[in-house]
Amino acid sequence: MAEVVLAGVSKSFGQTQAISDVDLTVPDGSFVVLLGPTGAGKTTTLRLIAGLEKADAGDISIGGRRVNRKTPAQRDVAMVFQQYSLYPHLSVRENLAFPLKSPVLRTPAADIARKVAEVAEVLHISHKLDNKSTELSGGEMQRVSIGRALVRDPAVYLMDEPLSSLDAKLRADLRIELKRIHAEMAATLLYVTHDQIEAMTMASHVGVLDHGRLVQFGTPREVYESPHTTYVAARLGQPRINLLPAGLFGEAAPPGAVQIGLRPEHVGIGDGKDAQIVRVEHLGDQTRLHLKFAGYDVVTLTDPHTSLESGQSIAIAPKNPLFFDADGLRIR
Amino acid sequence: MAQIVIKNLKKQFGDFTAVRESSFTIEDGEFFMLLGPSGCGKTTTLRMIAGLELPTSGEIYLDGEEISQKRPRERDIAFVFQMFALYPHMNVRKNISYPLVSQGMPRAKIREKVAEVARILGIEDILDRPVGGLSGGDRQRVALGRAIVREPKAFMMDEPLGALDAEFREQMAEELRALHDRMGATTVYVTHDQLEAMQMGDKIVVMNNAVVEQFGPPQEIYDKPATVFVADFIGSPPMNFLPFSGRLAAGADRVALNGASFAVPVLREGAQGDLLFGVRPEHIRLVDDGGYRAEVLATEYLGTTQIVTLRSHNGDLKARISSDQPVRTGETVGLSFNARTISLFEAATGRALRSELNEGVLGDG
Numbered sequence: 001m002a003e004v005v006l007a008g009v010s011k012s013f014g015q016t017q018a019i020s021d022v023d024l025t026v027p028d029g030s031f032v033v034l035l036g037p038t039g040a041g042k043t044t045t046l047r048l049i050a051g052l053e054k055a056d057a058g059d060i061s062i063g064g065r066r067v068n069r070k071t072p073a074q075r076d077v078a079m080v081f082q083q084y085s086l087y088p089h090l091s092v093r094e095n096l097a098f099p100l101k102s103p104v105l106r107t108p109a110a111d112i113a114r115k116v117a118e119v120a121e122v123l124h125i126s127h128k129l130d131n132k133s134t135e136l137s138g139g140e141m142q143r144v145s146i147g148r149a150l151v152r153d154p155a156v157y158l159m160d161e162p163l164s165s166l167d168a169k170l171r172a173d174l175r176i177e178l179k180r181i182h183a184e185m186a187a188t189l190l191y192v193t194h195d196q197i198e199a200m201t202m203a204s205h206v207g208v209l210d211h212g213r214l215v216q217f218g219t220p221r222e223v224y225e226s227p228h229t230t231y232v233a234a235r236l237g238q239p240r241i242n243l244l245p246a247g248l249f250g251e252a253a254p255p256g257a258v259q260i261g262l263r264p265e266h267v268g269i270g271d272g273k274d275a276q277i278v279r280v281e282h283l284g285d286q287t288r289l290h291l292k293f294a295g296y297d298v299v300t301l302t303d304p305h306t307s308l309e310s311g312q313s314i315a316i317a318p319k320n321p322l323f324f325d326a327d328g329l330r331i332r
Numbered sequence: 333m334a335q336i337v338i339k340n341l342k343k344q345f346g347d348f349t350a351v352r353e354s355s356f357t358i359e360d361g362e363f364f365m366l367l368g369p370s371g372c373g374k375t376t377t378l379r380m381i382a383g384l385e386l387p388t389s390g391e392i393y394l395d396g397e398e399i400s401q402k403r404p405r406e407r408d409i410a411f412v413f414q415m416f417a418l419y420p421h422m423n424v425r426k427n428i429s430y431p432l433v434s435q436g437m438p439r440a441k442i443r444e445k446v447a448e449v450a451r452i453l454g455i456e457d458i459l460d461r462p463v464g465g466l467s468g469g470d471r472q473r474v475a476l477g478r479a480i481v482r483e484p485k486a487f488m489m490d491e492p493l494g495a496l497d498a499e500f501r502e503q504m505a506e507e508l509r510a511l512h513d514r515m516g517a518t519t520v521y522v523t524h525d526q527l528e529a530m531q532m533g534d535k536i537v538v539m540n541n542a543v544v545e546q547f548g549p550p551q552e553i554y555d556k557p558a559t560v561f562v563a564d565f566i567g568s569p570p571m572n573f574l575p576f577s578g579r580l581a582a583g584a585d586r587v588a589l590n591g592a593s594f595a596v597p598v599l600r601e602g603a604q605g606d607l608l609f610g611v612r613p614e615h616i617r618l619v620d621d622g623g624y625r626a627e628v629l630a631t632e633y634l635g636t637t638q639i640v641t642l643r644s645h646n647g648d649l650k651a652r653i654s655s656d657q658p659v660r661t662g663e664t665v666g667l668s669f670n671a672r673t674i675s676l677f678e679a680a681t682g683r684a685l686r687s688e689l690n691e692g693v694l695g696d697g
Contacts (some may be wrong), residue, residue, distance in 0.1 A: 033409065108374075172568075201634065281530070282551040283527070285554075285614045285652065
């Protein structure tokens, strides 16, 4: 396994700047998740590392070796795509063995068998090895396609939204499984997604991309608790952070503060200024209150069995607020 | 506006039963959710209310009038489909006014009504635009506009947000619910998304395999599930089910799991054999001591909370606890459960045992 380093990497497609001057270090053995909406540059970053795209500027190195001019095969990366692409006429075993059968690798048959068995064990698909790949469920197919990456021993695994085509329950199972596989194999893994739950739950480090720029990089907790910008703050957390004009609560805002950011759990109920309850949403484990406060919409959380009803008013005040300047940058 | 009463409604397609004798009442002005996995019969139920399918047997009352055999246009119900079905060659205004034009309403009146609907939906500025170039959200608003302009007695919506991506869906869900709060029209809404149902609904019907499993307000269904199916379908992560076997008498208030004794709501009926101990993730606490031990398999950080996957003697379970509490993968912890919230089920039937917790809800079963 190996460290991946991007230094000043840029890439444009015609007029569109896909990636701008990205510096990113994926530490050896880490699980890095790049998070951003469609068009943020996540997939381009992955493809640049894989060698499927060529950078306009900057250096990419894998395991200390500069790979800018290397072909995808020479870079020693394994990629998993969003859509599982299995050979329909082959069995699961043959699909898993396929990458090892490349004439370049000259892997002995015994090694292939051992490796396939090992990976099938890790992915819990040993009992399906002799099935045709078309006889599998969606989740099993995606596990096989992940398995095809795992049989190799690449410097780094690159995964492009591998869970997005699966249903919610299966996604939840595979999130845990991927994390376990990562830990067991001590692999370096770079994973891109627009799903904040995947980023928060699996990553050792999250990188947030905004229009081709890497705007923050840190542990999920750092990024959630201490976002550098309003953009980052709004990417993580559900319901979203409330962004309101600074001083709205009469709070002491630092100089230059234009916005106050309050996560729903940071809207204190009981003291402060009056807000009207517009709607009460009982979600079971929590209840969301949709409030109107000084003309602004505010969402907060309360006890699941609250007796509060719409139409009532409650007093709210900020707890642990974040402040942002006119450019959306955090003021500390 | 209208109350809708469904009585013993049944639909058969040849040998296949799509909906088995279902009964429930949709009160005037309610936002009512039909929730279940695909193939459970929810869309067929909706289509029967709208008149797009005729029931095999049973009755549907709209404001006291039996309408089950009436044609759709005699029912005064508007249907909003999964895909935004707009007339591509017409502009926004023409799309919205179309239902009124075909009713033969005078032109001045139509103008007035379209203007009012456009104001409610906040689409006044796009009235003269062709529908082709509109964003997904605006298309959805126009489709809604066409439904509400008729002022029907009730709205039927079949996964209207199904095609939207997550972030936008959340926003449209809020918009739809706010629109409902302004207009107060009885709305029946089909979805397979439990969060959407909990978030938007005044009441929920949970369907599975053509059967109504439970019917009630969201919090009640969440806290007091009538069946294992409901408890598993609602909530994310869903309720944990720990299998155990034993003999419980009516009046019992403790059960034994692998030697450890846990308090439960007082049982109103006895049971024996294979049972399930049902506990929601947020009602599990991780403690240092405690006789009931489990190994931590994984932790998932979610901001204020974390999900901890545990392996106990009675199977795997997930707990939702504060992310401030340190938990390490591989360590062994004690578990305690919030006794008042526990549901017990018969493993074979999936039926919840009647107890102090759910007696008002399950009634006579």
